[in-house]
Amino acid sequence: MPMNPADIEGLIKAALPDAQVTIEDLRGDGDHYAAYVVSNAFKGKTRVQQHQLVYQALQGRMGNELHALALQTSAPAEA
């Protein structure tokens, strides 16, 4: 079952309210997305931990309804 980008963004923002989320539909098929997520919650965390936070936000959809979500995460650049 494909998911729409607004739902993905909504789930991420529900868990990481400060997150800036950019979602790209890579193939236009509603099934292969790339997400760029920037959040203060990622500060001091490894990439694995950062991605785990996003996967937790998606509440088990990753690997199920959501077949492919290429993730790139970072903390906001220091001003």
Next chain:
Amino acid sequence: MDNAITERITQEISENDVVLFMKGTPVFPQCGFSATVVQVLSHLKVKFKGIDVLQDPGLRQGIKEFSSWPTIPQLYVKGEFFGGCDIVREMFQSGELQQALSEKGLTAEAVE
């Protein structure tokens, strides 16, 4: 999760320096994400053990719980979970992967 599966995973990642839990085999990957990680490791001339989770549904589910990671492939280096396809690719592009592997003495480049 089944104890036998936890034990098997623990044994694989402690007995082998570099382990890739993947769909298909290194020679015939069955998924583009698994293929990408195989390509990166092959390019870096890293010896690794590929484990095909498609051969074992218990392992396929078990490795996800073991790593708290919802997707395959999953790369382990010296018993440490390194990440999936996105992280491996990002670390490769930034040079961090090469550095991490050569610090652990695992790349051919380190010898050259």
